[in-house]
Amino acid sequence: MNKKTPELLPFRGIRVLDISQGLAGPYATQMLAMMGAKVLKVEPPQGDWGRLMGLRKDGHSTLSVSANWNKRSICVDARTDEGAEVLRRLASQSDVVMESFRPGVIDKIGLGYEVLRNLRPGIILGSISGFGRCGPYSARPGSDSILQAVSGMSVMNSNAEGDPQRVGMLAIDMITGLYAGFALASALYQQKLTGEGRHLDLSLLAGAAAFQAMPMMESFLQEGQRNAHVTVPSGTFETGDGAISVVCLRNEMFYSLAKVLGHPEWQQDPRFVENESRQRHAAEIHRLLEEVFVTRPRAYWIDRLNEAGVLCGPLNSYVEFLNDPQVNFLDLVPHISHRAFGQIPFPKFPGAELDADNLEPAPALGEHTADVLREAGYEESVIASLIRSNACFQGVTTNADAQGEAK
Template identity: 35%
Template structure:
């Protein structure tokens, strides 16, 4: 949605975050209309120096810093710390993702800033939160995937644990930080006071695993890797066709009966081995054989066409390139154009929620380093 529009229009966010989780959260806030000032050190956010690059600018930085303004403040310089404190005094939200204790040592911790601005929502994002035995440990996405069990349950049963192909720990932390911030702003409307928010990437990624949580916490199980098949249901997985691969999702008896008809084996629906979802999962290898035999002489596209015609959820496996450029993504405006001062016209992601009556697009590109610094330091932006 256009800069200045959106449900968070008029809210001011002072962003001390860098790399991925924190910037992802504040990019979502900017997408929703908030005025986000990104505070960077003299060398800039580390992501400015991480590829891939286009015309010397980091593509990663563009995707997670869209819609923001940039000011360089050296937080080791008392004069710049004073500027940061002035900005925080006029902000609605401060977001930081340093290790616990760093902001307090700089004189920019929650206690100090909220004393000066009691309405401030102060969000601290860290690997393991502000408490607990791991609070001081550094965390990168691979560490989080290893420690939450996500990697343990990902991969084939007879193979090694496997990373998920995206930085889901950082993304989960960013999403839950945004939820916490918006919730605290809503609470502030009732109470007139801000709130300190403690977001751990470890906790956020664990919270994105409800299937594993149900099995561990309620059933006392220890989930294991199940490859490209659902851990609990069948046929619910990825199967090869003569050309390509396709995914199938069958979750109830009605769909299973329709599925059996499509693959030319209606008798399987009455087979006692497949009388329930639990039994179908226990006997999935037999179902997998029937599926691959049926699809062996079909393309993945043809297999999906036949399944979809019968109302069975199915899809071809597509590349990330194909997914981002698909007609569905374009129609839903999952990414929209911005104009960057160095790169020119590019397309960057947009938060996925559609708000009735608000057009998508029309946003700012990610800023160049200190692009707005002079005006912000001079107090010309109305924040000071």
């Protein structure tokens, strides 16, 4: 695998001003940072509210650490005239600005798109909100849990009893961050070709909708009736020492499964011969499979099924995944050092194979304030005045009781 150094990455030289908070916006800009962009994370005096989410230590959290590698941090109070002017100067030196305030807030602090265009023609502004900048819900705050509920994801993910279930991780935030990263990359390509900028209207609602295209389409075509089994058999089964996941996408795969399980006669059983009939008898098929799977250990079945070309895999915990031989062979999740948490696993960004030696840990709040102000052209006496007046902060510790503004 060829590892890339910063000078070989595609967005080297691109400057990004990240005033977003939480996960979606910071994750999008981290994608650019992993591709070589210089990303400056701007935080208010109390810090990004993402610093309060997940496990916390010394002003960091697992959420903020996972979304802010390869960035520098400056702490600015945009409510002051001096702080707002600092942000405008930094924006005038940036190619991209990313924000995640509620619609209208970016204009109130003097960084709306028209202002930014006058400061730097061709600039790109990415705005992530809960429900979009316009429409009847635009003023509503949004969060991952709320959007999982509103978008149908919780119902789609219902358990066997039909009870809606929230996906345990911040799925909508992460997905919106991925879409936002792609949108920013596309806008940067347009900017390079034409010199034109854009204001990207991005939302958790739009991300949730795009991510669920297939189940949404199926629900529409089936007039809202849930089809729990697109292909049968498909599910998890207990073995003698743990669970496995098995999927048969084609009839031939089911026939191979039947042979491995010692029931070649299932190939001629009219209930099982085609996927359509198997769908009608899904519960019975799954019961018969589990009766056989529990007779042998998991590793035995995985080896036999893989030899037969049947899709399968173990139900791993994160600990088991990190110890998986294929994961380790590909070095997908190297352990890298962070000042607060020590050695921690950090999954690589596909396509951005930076050497671990070139990764900068997620910064402390205001860690680089003075350096950033110097690079922006401020004299030492002005920097001292900005810090003394509390318009900017250097190395401030996160207030664990602070409340962040929802998207």
